[in-house]
Every structure is written in C-alpha cells, then in structure tokens.
Amino acid sequence: MVFTEKDANYEKNISRSILASMQTPAVGEAGKTGSWRTVRPVIDASRCTVVKTGKPTCHFCWMYCPENTVTRTIPPTFNLDYCKGCGICATECPTKCIEMVSEKESRDGVC
C-alpha cells in the first residue's frame, strides 16, 4: 500500500482532533454535581492576581479545573451546577485566595 500525501494530511487532522478533544473538556463532564458536592470554592477577589492587575495574567484556576467550570473572567467565577468540589483550583492558585468551604457552612450563611 502506498502512503500518499493525502493520507498523511488525513492522519494529521485526526491527530489534531483527538488532541483538541483531550485538551478541551466539556463543561460538567461528571454531570451536575450541585446535589452531592460537599465543599465549594469561594474566592477572596481582593487577593486574586487578575483582579489586582486588571489583566488576564494568571487564571491557573481556569486552566487546571478538570470540569471547565471556572470562567476566564475578572474575577473568575465558578459554575456550581457542575463544580465537583475537588479543590484543584484552590491548590493551584498561586495566591491561595480560593478557599474550599463546606456546603453546610455556606448554606447556613457562615461564609
């Protein structure tokens, strides 16, 4: 079998598609988690780098969230319909301005 340039382009496009799908998780791949999440992320915007600089310079929280539920905005926001409370955003935040707060405390109005 002869491997043509057309075959090579086809394989290249397939590889790009696979890579793109791996790099771009769909929102809420674990389904709506609001009912079973036990902790939620709460941001202290006054300590957030993008808020302080007014520029999209950080956004590690957006980049590392496995559920794609953090917005790349100033300030970042969390879609709690799909956030599963894993805490990766809080762990990766360089200024530690995201705190994981128990759902019970947030329901009771403690935070």
Ligand code: SF4
């Ligand atoms: S805790 Fe943070 S990283 Fe984990 S799903 Fe929620 S927003 Fe994303």
Ligand code: SF4
């Ligand atoms: S990782 Fe932390 S400092 Fe960076 S944008 Fe997100 S909340 Fe702000």
